[in-house]
Amino acid sequence: MATELQMSSSADEVDFPYRALSRSAIASILLFVVALLGLIPPFEALLALAILGVVFSLLAIRSIRRYPNEFSGLGLAKFALATNALLLVGGIGLHTYVYLTEVPPGHVRVPFYKLKFDAEPDRPTQTAFELDGKDVFIKGYIHPSSGGGMLRQFVLVGDLGTCCFGGQPKSSEMVEVTLTGGQTIEGGMTRRKLAGKFMLNQVPRKQTDFDNAVFYRLKGTKVN
Numbered sequence: 001m002a003t004e005l006q007m008s009s010s011a012d013e014v015d016f017p018y019r020a021l022s023r024s025a026i027a028s029i030l031l032f033v034v035a036l037l038g039l040i041p042p043f044e045a046l047l048a049l050a051i052l053g054v055v056f057s058l059l060a061i062r063s064i065r066r067y068p069n070e071f072s073g074l075g076l077a078k079f080a081l082a083t084n085a086l087l088l089v090g091g092i093g094l095h096t097y098v099y100l101t102e103v104p105p106g107h108v109r110v111p112f113y114k115l116k117f118d119a120e121p122d123r124p125t126q127t128a129f130e131l132d133g134k135d136v137f138i139k140g141y142i143h144p145s146s147g148g149g150m151l152r153q154f155v156l157v158g159d160l161g162t163c164c165f166g167g168q169p170k171s172s173e174m175v176e177v178t179l180t181g182g183q184t185i186e187g188g189m190t191r192r193k194l195a196g197k198f199m200l201n202q203v204p205r206k207q208t209d210f211d212n213a214v215f216y217r218l219k220g221t222k223v224n
Contacts, residue, residue, distance in 0.1 A: 024060035025073040028053045028080035035084070038091050041098075042191045047091040053084030104195045104222060107137040112158030115216060117172040124172065124200055124215045132200040138218070139194070142187050143174065150184040153177065156218070160189065171212040179220045196220040 031053035038047030060077035103109050114127040138156070146154035156175045177194060179185065185192065199217045 019070060019072040022060040022064055022071045022073040022077060024056045024063065025077040025080060028056035028060060028077065028084060031056060032080060032084050032087060035087055035091075038087075039094065041095075044091075044095050047088060047095075050084045050088040050091070053080060054088070057081035057084060102193060103137045104135075107135045107195050110136045110138045110198070112138070112140055112173070115172055115175070116158070116170070122170045122172050122212070128172075128198075128200050128216060131198045134198055135196065136198040136218070137193070137195045138175065138198075139191055140175070141189065141191055142185070143169065144187070146187060148187050151187055152179050152184050154185070154187065155214075156192070156194065168212060171215045174212075174214065175216040175218050176214045177218045177220050179223060181221065183220065183223055185223050193224040194218060194220045195222040 031049045035046055035049040035053060037043045038045065038049070057077045057080040060071075060073065061081065064071045064074045064077060108131065110127075110131060115125055117123050117125050140156040140158050141160060142151065143155040143157050154177055155169075156177050157169050157173055177196075180196070197219045199219070201213075201215055201217060
């Protein structure tokens with residue numbers, strides 16, 4: 001008599017538990033990708049996202065180790081931890097090096113906020129009087145009203161808000177730049193670095209396409 005073989009429907013079941021990929025590990029990778037933009041001026045502030053990336057990756061590693069049957073992605077979390085930490089350290093080092101070496105010898109670094117007069121009526125700041133006739137290094141954006149194409153003369157402003165969304169800048173928020181030695185620069189939204197001789201207009205004069213008079217001028221000898 002033939003023996004009938006029967007398969008068990010319960011005792012012999014093979015259990016394949018599902019483990020969810022850690023959301024914190026995924027978030028840390030996404031933060032790393034966005035923080036990469038922080039290597040590009042003027043988006044340095046985005047490097048701060050790498051700090052969040054480190055935090056999220058540590059949380060992911062902790063959760064996966066505490067609940068190994070519920071979460072997966074330990075390798076991904078460790079990779080995110082290493083890359084975010086490396087990006088943070090490397091990015092800070094890169095921007096620090098650039099900051100310490102970008103000013104040409106014999107020039108004075110001038111932040112735009114040192115030229116902006118916060119009260120009314122608008123007038124040149126004390127810093128502007130002290131810089132008159134000196135070689136300076138300044139960073140800013142070409143105002144769209146300066147025109148397009150390759151420019152030899154343009155108006156420089158301190159930030160993108162003033163450049164593209166702030167309308168007419170105040171007199172103390174703009175510098176009229178004239179490039180020397182046949183140099184030209186292409187207009188656009190890229191932050192520019194300029195070195196040259198700073199001059200204070202003793203008698204403010206009007207600039208075409210701007211409602212406010214120009215207080216400051218720069219004869220640019222070097223542009224980047």
